[in-house]
Amino acid sequence: MKSFYITTTLPYVNAEPHIGFAYEILVADVIARNRVGEEVFFNTGTDEHGQKIFNAAEKAGEKVELYVERYAKEFENLKNMLGLSDNLKFIRTTSEDHIKAAQELWARCKKNDDIYEKEFEGLYCVGCERFLAERDMIDGKCSIHQTEPQLLKERNWFFKFKKYEEKLLNYLKNPDVIIPEWRREEAINFVQEGLEDFSISREKRRLSWGVPVPGDDTQVMYVWFDALTSYISTLGWPEDKDGNFKKFWEEGHTLQLAGKDQVRFQSLMWQAMLMSAGIKNTNQVFYHGFINSGGHKMSKSLGNVISPQDMVKRYGVDGTRYLLLRHVHPTDDTDITLERLDEWYDAGLANGLGNLVSRVLTMADKYGVSTVNSSVGNVENNSIKKLDIQDYVNHIWELIQKVDKKIQDEEPYKKYKTDHDVAINIVSDLCTNLFEIAHLLVPIMPKTAGIIKNSLENLKKPENLFPRKD
Numbered sequence: 001m002k003s004f005y006i007t008t009t010l011p012y013v014n015a016e017p018h019i020g021f022a023y024e025i026l027v028a029d030v031i032a033r034n035r036v037g038e039e040v041f042f043n044t045g046t047d048e049h050g051q052k053i054f055n056a057a058e059k060a061g062e063k064v065e066l067y068v069e070r071y072a073k074e075f076e077n078l079k080n081m082l083g084l085s086d087n088l089k090f091i092r093t094t095s096e097d098h099i100k101a102a103q104e105l106w107a108r109c110k111k112n113d114d115i116y117e118k119e120f121e122g123l124y125c126v127g128c129e130r131f132l133a134e135r136d137m138i139d140g141k142c143s144i145h146q147t148e149p150q151l152l153k154e155r156n157w158f159f160k161f162k163k164y165e166e167k168l169l170n171y172l173k174n175p176d177v178i179i180p181e182w183r184r185e186e187a188i189n190f191v192q193e194g195l196e197d198f199s200i201s202r203e204k205r206r207l208s209w210g211v212p213v214p215g216d217d218t219q220v221m222y223v224w225f226d227a228l229t230s231y232i233s234t235l236g237w238p239e240d241k242d243g244n245f246k247k248f249w250e251e252g253h254t255l256q257l258a259g260k261d262q263v264r265f266q267s268l269m270w271q272a273m274l275m276s277a278g279i280k281n282t283n284q285v286f287y288h289g290f291i292n293s294g295g296h297k298m299s300k301s302l303g304n305v306i307s308p309q310d311m312v313k314r315y316g317v318d319g320t321r322y323l324l325l326r327h328v329h330p331t332d333d334t335d336i337t338l339e340r341l342d343e344w345y346d347a348g349l350a351n352g353l354g355n356l357v358s359r360v361l362t363m364a365d366k367y368g369v370s371t372v373n374s375s376v377g378n379v380e381n382n383s384i385k386k387l388d389i390q391d392y393v394n395h396i397w398e399l400i401q402k403v404d405k406k407i408q409d410e411e412p413y414k415k416y417k418t419d420h421d422v423a424i425n426i427v428s429d430l431c432t433n434l435f436e437i438a439h440l441l442v443p444i445m446p447k448t449a450g451i452i453k454n455s456l457e458n459l460k461k462p463e464n465l466f467p468r469k470d
C-alpha cells in the first residue's frame with residue numbers, strides 16, 4: 001500500500017488560531033481525506049518555544065509552561081471545530097520526544113561539520129526571532145514589524161547554510177518540489193542571490209525558553225531549528241519504534257503546506273538541515289496565499305479580524321469549510337468580509353446546495369420514487385491531487401447548477417400531473433445526480449455529504465441544511 005505524509009506548519013502559540021491557519025489545515029484535511037486506498041499520516045501541532053512566547057506569557061502574567069499548555073489546547077480544539085479527520089496527529093514542540101529529536105538532528109548536523117561557533121554582533125528583531133539583514137529593514141526598522149531592532153552582541157552557533165547552495169539548487173530543479181511554480185522560482189532566486197550562514201542558537205542568559213543545545217549549557221536552540229524538526233519528530237524519528245518514519249518519510253510521499261512567507265524556512269533552511277543530517281528531502285511543499293479583510297491584513301487594532309470561531313458560529317462547520325475552500329484562492333491572497341461571506345453562503349448553500357437537496361427529495365417523497373441508484377460511476381476529479389481545491393469545489397457547484405437547470409428544463413412537477421411515470425423517471429435521475437454530488441462532497445463537507453446520502457437512501461427530506469442569512 002502506498003503511504004502518504006501531509007503536514008501543516010506548526011502555528012506559534014502567541015495568539016489564538018487565526019483564519020489563515022484554519023484555511024491551511026482545512027486544505028490539508030481535504031487532501032488527506034482524498035487519499036483513499038493509501039495509508040495517510042496527517043500532522044499538525046504547536047510551536048511553543050522562543051522569545052515571543054516567553055514575552056507573551058510574561059505579559060499575560062502566566063507561567064510559560066501553563067501558557068503554552070492553554071494555547072496548545074485551543075489549537076487542538078480546531079479538530080472538532082472544523083470537523084477534521086479523526087486520525088490527525090498533534091505534535092507539541094515542548095514534548096520530551098520532540099526535544100530529543102531536535103537535539104539529535106543538531107548532533108548529526110554538527111557531526112557533519114555544519115555547525116560552528118561565532119562571536120556575532122547584529123540587529124535583532126524579537127518579532128522575527130532573528131537577526132536582520134539590510135534588506136529586512138526600512139528606515140532602520142524591521143520591514144515586517146515596523147519596530148526598531150536591538151543591537152546585540154553574543155556568541156552563537158551557526159549553521160553552514162552557504163555550503164548547501166549548490167545542493168539546494170539541484171533539489172529545486174525538480175518542478176514538483178514547490179507548488180506553485182512562481183514560488184519555486186522565488187526559492188531559486190533566494191539561493192542565487194547568495195545564502196548566509198544563520199544563527200541557530202541563543203544565549204541562555206537572555207532566553208531560557210528553548211531546547212538546550214547538546215554539549216553547551218550556555219545556549220538554547222533558535223526556535224526555528226527546533227520547530228522544523230517537528231515534521232520528523234512526529235513520526236518517531238530518530239528511534240522510529242513504530243516504523244512510521246521509514247514508512248511515511250523515507251518510503252512515502254511527503255507534502256508540507258505553508259503560507260507564502262515561508263519559502264526561505266521550509267524549502268531552503270529545512271531542506272539544508274535535512275541534507276546535512278543525511279535525511280531525505282521533502283517531496284513537495286505547497287504555499288498558499290494570505291486571507292485579508294476589507295483590503296487590510298486582519299488585526300485587532302483595525303477591528304477587522306474574522307476568526308474561525310466566528311465563522312463556525314455563524315455558518316456551521318460545513319458552511320465554514322465550504323466558504324473557505326471554495327472562496328479562498330489556493331495560491332493568491334483573498335479578501336473576505338462578513339457581508340461577502342453572507343452573500344457567498346446564501347448563493348452557494350442556502351439557494352444552491354440546500355435548495356436543490358430540498359427540492360429533489362420533496363419530489364421524490366411526493367411522487368413515490370422507490371429506490372435510488374447509488375452507484376457513483378466515473379465522477380472522480382483530479383483537482384485535489386493537483387492541489388487545486390477551489391477548482392474541485394467549483395466543479396461540484398457546476399454540477400449543482402446543471403441539475404438545477406435539468407429541473408427547470410424537464411419540469412417534472414408539471415409532468416407529474418399528466419404523465420406520472422415520466423416524472424418519476426426524471427426525479428429518479430435527479431436523485432442519482434444528487435448522490436454523485438454528495439459523493440464528491442465527502443472530502444469538502446463530510447457531514448453534509450453523509451446527511452444527503454442518508455436522505456437519499458431513506459428517500460426522506462432532511463431538515464433545512466442551510467438556513468438563509470439575509
Ligand SMILES: [Zn+2]
Pocket residue numbers: 125126127128129142143144145146
Ligand atoms: Zn521583525
